[in-house]
Amino acid sequence: MEQAHLDRVYRRLEEKIHEAEFLVDDAEKRAQVGTPGALAERDAQVFQAGVHLSRLNSEFEDFLFGRIDLLRGKDGRRGPDGAFTATEVADDAIGADRRAEIAETLHIGRLGVLDADYSPLVIDWRAPAAAPFYRATPKDPGRVVRRRVIRSKGRRVLGVEDDLMRPELTATLDGEELVVIGDGALMAALGRARGHTMRDIVASIQAEQDMVIRAPAPGVTEVTGGPGTGKTAVALHRAAYLLYQDRRRYSGGILVVSPTPLLVSYTEGVLPSLGEEGQVAIRALGSLLDGAEATTYDEPAVARVKGSSRMVQVLRRAARGALDNADVPTSLRVVAFGGRLELDADELARIRRNVLGGTAPLNLMRPRARRLVLDALWAKSGRGRHLMDPELIAEARAAFDEDVSGEDAFGGFLQAWWPVLTPRRVLAAMADERRLGRWSRRVLAPRETRLVARSLARLGAAGDGPLSVHDVALLDELRVLLGTPPKPPKPREVDPLDELTGLEEVTTFADRNFSRRSRAERREQERTEYAHVIVDEAQDLTPMQWRMVARRGTSATWTVVGDPAQSSWSDPDEAARARDEALGSRTRRRFTLTVNYRNPAEIAELAARVLQLAMPGMEAPSAVRSTGVVPRFTVAGADLGAAVRAAAEELLAEVEGTVGVVVAMGRRAQARRWLAGLGDRVVPLGSLEAKGLEYDATVVVSPAEIADESPAGLRVLYVALTRATQQLTVVAGERDEPDAAGVPDLLRD
Numbered sequence: 001m002e003q004a005h006l007d008r009v010y011r012r013l014e015e016k017i018h019e020a021e022f023l024v025d026d027a028e029k030r031a032q033v034g035t036p037g038a039l040a041e042r043d044a045q046v047f048q049a050g051v052h053l054s055r056l057n058s059e060f061e062d063f064l065f066g067r068i069d070l071l072r073g074k075d076g077r078r079g080p081d082g083a084f085t086a087t088e089v090a091d092d093a094i095g096a097d098r099r100a101e102i103a104e105t106l107h108i109g110r111l112g113v114l115d116a117d118y119s120p121l122v123i124d125w126r127a128p129a130a131a132p133f134y135r136a137t138p139k140d141p142g143r144v145v146r147r148r149v150i151r152s153k154g155r156r157v158l159g160v161e162d163d164l165m166r167p168e169l170t171a172t173l174d175g176e177e178l179v180v181i182g183d184g185a186l187m188a189a190l191g192r193a194r195g196h197t198m199r200d201i202v203a204s205i206q207a208e209q210d211m212v213i214r215a216p217a218p219g220v221t222e223v224t225g226g227p228g229t230g231k232t233a234v235a236l237h238r239a240a241y242l243l244y245q246d247r248r249r250y251s252g253g254i255l256v257v258s259p260t261p262l263l264v265s266y267t268e269g270v271l272p273s274l275g276e277e278g279q280v281a282i283r284a285l286g287s288l289l290d291g292a293e294a295t296t297y298d299e300p301a302v303a304r305v306k307g308s309s310r311m312v313q314v315l316r317r318a319a320r321g322a323l324d325n326a327d328v329p330t331s332l333r334v335v336a337f338g339g340r341l342e343l344d345a346d347e348l349a350r351i352r353r354n355v356l357g358g359t360a361p362l363n364l365m366r367p368r369a370r371r372l373v374l375d376a377l378w379a380k381s382g383r384g385r386h387l388m389d390p391e392l393i394a395e396a397r398a399a400f401d402e403d404v405s406g407e408d409a410f411g412g413f414l415q416a417w418w419p420v421l422t423p424r425r426v427l428a429a430m431a432d433e434r435r436l437g438r439w440s441r442r443v444l445a446p447r448e449t450r451l452v453a454r455s456l457a458r459l460g461a462a463g464d465g466p467l468s469v470h471d472v473a474l475l476d477e478l479r480v481l482l483g484t485p486p487k488p489p490k491p492r493e494v495d496p497l498d499e500l501t502g503l504e505e506v507t508t509f510a511d512r513n514f515s516r517r518s519r520a521e522r523r524e525q526e527r528t529e530y531a532h533v534i535v536d537e538a539q540d541l542t543p544m545q546w547r548m549v550a551r552r553g554t555s556a557t558w559t560v561v562g563d564p565a566q567s568s569w570s571d572p573d574e575a576a577r578a579r580d581e582a583l584g585s586r587t588r589r590r591f592t593l594t595v596n597y598r599n600p601a602e603i604a605e606l607a608a609r610v611l612q613l614a615m616p617g618m619e620a621p622s623a624v625r626s627t628g629v630v631p632r633f634t635v636a637g638a639d640l641g642a643a644v645r646a647a648a649e650e651l652l653a654e655v656e657g658t659v660g661v662v663v664a665m666g667r668r669a670q671a672r673r674w675l676a677g678l679g680d681r682v683v684p685l686g687s688l689e690a691k692g693l694e695y696d697a698t699v700v701v702s703p704a705e706i707a708d709e710s711p712a713g714l715r716v717l718y719v720a721l722t723r724a725t726q727q728l729t730v731v732a733g734e735r736d737e738p739d740a741a742g743v744p745d746l747l748r749d
């Protein structure tokens with residue numbers, strides 16, 4: 001039965017594809033003639049048809065995935081998607097004998113498809129008519145009698161899973177009794193093996209998640225929930241929903257901020273599978289600033305200082321202080337109109353103080369500094385003194401300025417005395433402990449200053465060495481403090497051959513299409529402001545990172561998801577203040593997700609013990625399933641590596657998908673060696689890199705080491721213990737004080 005419907009859908013899709021192809025073809029033929037206006041209009045049409053085509057052609061594994069059978073509603077009105085809009089059941093829809101006839105059947109898919117007569121063949125999962133598919137529960141069924149999840153691959157239906165929302169009714173469809181198949185789609189989805197990328201959850205979004213996905217756009221939607229409650233999944237589906245709701249508004253772009261590059265590559269495929277690409281940028285915190293890609297991590301103690309909002313003050317002083325370096329000239333000598341003029345160190349210092357009294361970004365103060373130097377030279381020259389006529393004075397002054405500016409000595413002086421500063425140069429200057437000590441006086445403790453200076457030494461004098469994740473937020477702050485000096489206009493590149501033959505005039509449709517595309521790509525790269533910002537793992541943003549992210553959404557609406565219990569930041573209060581500042585006075589809508597879809601109850605229970613140590617009184621989400629497989633404990637002897645390798649091998653044989661091996665950050669390189677040659681199903685990870693990821697099975701190596709690594713170590717351990725969808729092995733190391741059963745001290749009841 002579902003197969004027949006899917007066949008019909010594909011026949012209709014083929015018709016639509018033909019229509020789109022015809023449109024493209026037709027436009028191409030006519031592209032040679034017509035006024036520029038008509039050509040532009042045709043281009044727009046072709047562009048639309050092209051978008052449609054590529055979406056229809058994309059390889060959706062399960063284009064059609066749901067169906068709901070509904071009772072008659074209170075009124076007979078239909079929405080734009082052709083479905084009835086009533087949410088309440090008509091008074092006479094259910095007979096006294098509890099018999100009811102199904103009045104409407106809707107199929108739900110990744111995109112909406114209308115039949116030739118405009119009746120809905122498939123409803124887009126984001127359309128209002130699809131909401132009951134996600135929201136109906138036996139307690140509150142609305143008009144839904146049966147919800148069916150359809151598993152299909154391309155054109156083939158593989159199976160169905162039904163949930164009955166009104167088991168008390170005897171419902172009929174076209175006179176036949178409604179059948180019920182399978183034991184629910186959610187369990188089937190959760191039991192599947194995990195690969196290296198996240199899958200979408202359109203077919204099994206749960207009611208509490210749907211409330212978040214479809215929450216109104218304005219203001220801030222804040223979502224908290226424990227590990228595995230679907231926060232990341234929900235955030236991504238919300239991006240797709242917002243685009244569907246208001247494509248024009250969100251053509252301004254949606255930014256998804258992710259804590260690590262690993263989580264970016266894990267989640268990157270979800271939006272394309274929902275038919276959305278292009279408008280959404282998923283970026284790691286260390287890649288938010290173009291041209292500055294973080295490749296290293298700081299020690300927790302260093303990160304703590306670099307992330308603190310106290311750095312704002314330090315950077316302000318550093319930006320100004322970086323003007324004064326060893327090469328700065330202490331005097332200026334020029335020859336003007338044949339006479340020698342000189343400004344000494346005091347005079348130059350006075351001018352600099354005067355300019356720095358302003359509030360403009362430092363690089364933008366340069367023109368004023370230049371003018372004041374010329375003013376001082378002019379005053380010294382005494383030339384204006386015996387002229388009375390203002391016009392004559394102005395003329396003489398202009399000639400004087402031109403004369404001085406033309407001198408090499410003057411240009412060279414200005415370059416050295418007020419150089420154009422780049423964020424990287426200033427950051428590199430902070431590696432000098434003595435100078436940083438001056439800039440951080442009464443803001444950072446001497447020990448903190450030393451830590452920061454030492455970590456920045458890796459940047460090198462020119463500042464082009466490797467950056468850490470926390471350096472990037474500092475660079476972004478400096479970018480604003482310094483300002484971008486206006487660039488000289490670039491000469492247009494002209495192909496000499498084009499000039500010769502006038503070829504430029506004759507562009508083909510493909511050329512124009514290409515240049516439009518590359519323009520769009522460039523825009524994407526240069527975009528620094530977005531219409532909606534989604535922050536994943538928001539509990540981890542440091543105050544400096546909040547400032548950086550806030551700059552990308554000054555007039556945006558926001559969705560912020562996180563879990564305080566998984567925070568690896570040591571001062572949650574300071575971060576909360578920075579977050580409030582970033583979100584400003586926007587109205588906030590709060591949601592809590594309560595069900596853990598990732599971990600079996602056996603693993604969730606073990607993790608909850610650590611949660612009680614990390615945050616006493618905090619409630620863990622309830623696990624939705626249980627596998628009967630309890631976590632395993634092993635005690636490493638003298639050779640920790642061998643024990644870890646053996647644990648990973650054992651799990652590899654037991655699960656179909658991936659095995660994550662989580663070690664303390666300091667052991668990452670070692671772990672890669674221990675696990676070499678086990679194949680790409682085994683993934684070694686540092687504890688901070690495990691954020692947001694999941695594996696079929698995990699090995700957690702030495703809980704005590706992970707917990708001791710930073711002030712937030714217990715919360716980091718909680719993250720590590722909640723990554724597995726099926727099995728968990730804990731390997732106890734030297735510091736874990738395991739009991740007779742091998743259970744480390746930290747994990748005992």
Ligand SMILES: Nc1ncnc2c1ncn2[C@@H]1O[C@H](COP(=O)(O)OP(=O)(O)OP(=O)(O)O)[C@@H](O)[C@H]1O
Pocket residue numbers: 186189190199200201204205206209225226227228229230231232233234563566597598691692693694722
């Ligand atoms: N409604 C659902 N149907 C099927 N799978 C789901 C559903 N909700 C969540 N999941 C699955 O549960 C797992 C956890 O989801 P997700 O990673 O979004 O959780 P999270 O709250 O972000 O977790 P963490 O806080 O640990 O990062 C994923 O595999 C996701 O696909």
